[in-house]
Amino acid sequence: MKAVPASVLRSLLIATAFLLFAPLVHAQQPIAPAAADPAVTSALSQVSPDRIHAIIEKLVSFNNRSTLSSMETDLKPGTGINGAADWIEQEFKRISADCGNCLDVSRDEFIEQPQTGPASRILKPTKLTNVYAILRGSDPAQANRMVLVTGHYDTRNTDTLNTHDPAPGANDDASGVAVSLECARVLSKLKPPSSMVFVAVAGEEQGLNGSRHLAQLAKQRGWQLEAVLNNDIVGGDTTPGDTLQDKSAVRVFSEGIPAAATPEQARSLINLGAESDSPSRELARAVAEVASTYFPVQIHRAAQGTPPGRAHSNVVTTTPAFHPVLIFRRDRYLRGGDHTSFNAEGFTAVRITEWRENFDHQHQNVRVENGTQYGDLLQYVDVNYVANVARLNAATLATLAFAPGVPQNVHIDTAALDNNTQLSWTAPTGAPAGTTYEIVWRPTDAPTWTMSQSAGAATSIKLPISKDNVIFAVRSVDSAGHRSIAVLPTPSRPLRTFGQPQQPSQPTTPPRP
Numbered sequence: 108m109k110a111v112p113a114s115v116l117r118s119l120l121i122a123t124a125f126l127l128f129a130p131l132v133h134a135q136q137p138i139a140p141a142a143a144d145p146a147v148t149s150a151l152s153q154v155s156p157d158r159i160h161a162i163i164e165k166l167v168s169f170n171n172r173s174t175l176s177s178m179e180t181d182l183k184p185g186t187g188i189n190g191a192a193d194w195i196e197q198e199f200k201r202i203s204a205d206c207g208n209c210l211d212v213s214r215d216e217f218i219e220q221p222q223t224g225p226a227s228r229i230l231k232p233t234k235l236t237n238v239y240a241i242l243r244g245s246d247p248a249q250a251n252r253m254v255l256v257t258g259h260y261d262t263r264n265t266d267t268l269n270t271h272d273p274a275p276g277a278n279d280d281a282s283g284v285a286v287s288l289e290c291a292r293v294l295s296k297l298k299p300p301s302s303m304v305f306v307a308v309a310g311e312e313q314g315l316n317g318s319r320h321l322a323q324l325a326k327q328r329g330w331q332l333e334a335v336l337n338n339d340i341v342g343g344d345t346t347p348g349d350t351l352q353d354k355s356a357v358r359v360f361s362e363g364i365p366a367a368a369t370p371e372q373a374r375s376l377i378n379l380g381a382e383s384d385s386p387s388r389e390l391a392r393a394v395a396e397v398a399s400t401y402f403p404v405q406i407h408r409a410a411q412g413t414p415p416g417r418a419h420s421n422v423v424t425t426t427p428a429f430h431p432v433l434i435f436r437r438d439r440y441l442r443g444g445d446h447t448s449f450n451a452e453g454f455t456a457v458r459i460t461e462w463r464e465n466f467d468h469q470h471q472n473v474r475v476e477n478g479t480q481y482g483d484l485l486q487y488v489d490v491n492y493v494a495n496v497a498r499l500n501a502a503t504l505a506t507l508a509f510a511p512g513v514p515q516n517v518h519i520d521t522a523a524l525d526n527n528t529q530l531s532w533t534a535p536t537g538a539p540a541g542t543t544y545e546i547v548w549r550p551t552d553a554p555t556w557t558m559s560q561s562a563g564a565a566t567s568i569k570l571p572i573s574k575d576n577v578i579f580a581v582r583s584v585d586s587a588g589h590r591s592i593a594v595l596p597t598p599s600r601p602l603r604t605f606g607q608p609q610q611p612s613q614p615t616t617p618p619r620p
């Protein structure tokens with residue numbers, strides 16, 4: 108019998124050792140989509156374009172949902188914003204009854220005092236009502252954590268003070284309210300460990316008054332809001348002849364330097380090169396990763412026949428999957444929205460808006476002029492598009508609510524100059540058994556994370572990569588693969604500040620809603 112050569116034995120030994128220890132070795136790897144959670148996939152499949160149509164149609168039926176209409180006494184029955192608030196509250200209660208009273212439904216009602224100045228949009232004390240429903244987390248150790256989805260149910264036409272003529276607001280923003288209601292309906296059957304809040308606010312068109320009140324309420328009550336998704340104008344405007352609308356794309360706006368940063372904090376972020384790593388921007392990156400899991404690119408192989416001019420019959424085409432386009436600014440140019448109310452209170456919040464707005468169908472009196480139909484009418488809303496936006500919201504909310512909390516006290520060791528990078532962090536409160544941590548990084552000129560490496564259950568890691576050349580962050584991952592938002596590390600030693608303190612520059616024109 109021939110002896111096994113030593114070289115073969117050695118190879119076998121190495122292979123055995125590799126198999127034994129491979130699970131312990133966490134290699135650097137390109138960022139890849141997380142595995143889909145079957146419970147989330149099932150919830151997304153329940154999002155219904157027909158229900159979205161019914162919600163928007165009902166909201167439009169209130170004729171004019173101007174916030175100011177709450178104080179009018181001569182409106183036709185069934186019209187005005189008060190009826191809309193009552194209907195939304197009833198919808199949340201109906202959804203709750205369907206899930207064994209799983210939702211706490213509340214009204215945040217208050218009187219907004221008149222604004223002063225020539226462009227005032229509130230002339231007398233006015234009642235505002237925000238309506239919201241909370242799905243309490245199933246894990247007492249994590250139930251204080253919250254993710255929130257919101258849209259505004261108030262509307263306007265050409266005149267911000269008009270309370271009587273039609274202001275249908277089908278796209279702006281019945282579409283966003285439909286997203287909140289559909290998320291509540293399809294997610295309320297899930298039992299995530301942390302809480303979800305489904306919201307419809309008033310006052311957006313008068314100056315973000317409803318969201319401001321709710322954001323302040325959230326702060327007073329100590330809501331641990333980890334993510335706020337503001338859906339405003341997500342109807343996928345469909346106008347005959349418009350060839351530039353893109354139904355596969357939705358914009359996600361996120362602030363760079365946080366609105367709530369003190370001048371000192373803003374200087375620190377600039378010194379670190381962290382202008383593009385606010386918590387809100389990390390949330391936008393999380394939305395993009397969630398999309399890559401639940402909206403994979405569809406590849407089609409031509410079954411038969413060959414398109415003219417093609418040599419082969421096995422033609423492969425791809426349909427662009429529905430996807431977020433991350434816009435790295437707080438909102439559209441010189442404009443604002445309800446997420447900025449949450450940003451102002453220091454919360455992590457982004458705005459979600461259709462690819463291309465049609466301004467003939469926004470803030471316009473309903474009329475035909477020179478053959479052009481103006482007005483925010485239901486006929487221009489694509490409910491299939493709204494359904495995709497709702498699915499993206501629901502997937503993001505569910506992923507973050509199932510994921511562990513974000514790592515705490517995330518630091519980068521700066522004790523000595525070093526071409527390696529040493530990171531450390533502590534576990535989030537209530538981290539479930541099986542929680543692991545993942546380091547993500549990207550070149551400084553890349554928009555989203557490009558590489559990752561698991562640290563397993565460890566709470567520190569040393570990587571042979573220079574912190575000078577990439578941006579690092581750390582996130583938590585549960586045993587099922589749900590990823591938290593990534594957290595930018597802060598230096599372990601106090602930052603030296605460079606140059607003179609700067610005053611944040613004031614915009615010359617206040618943002619318009």
Ligand SMILES: [Zn+2]
Pocket residue numbers: 259279280311339340620
């Ligand atoms: Zn709006």
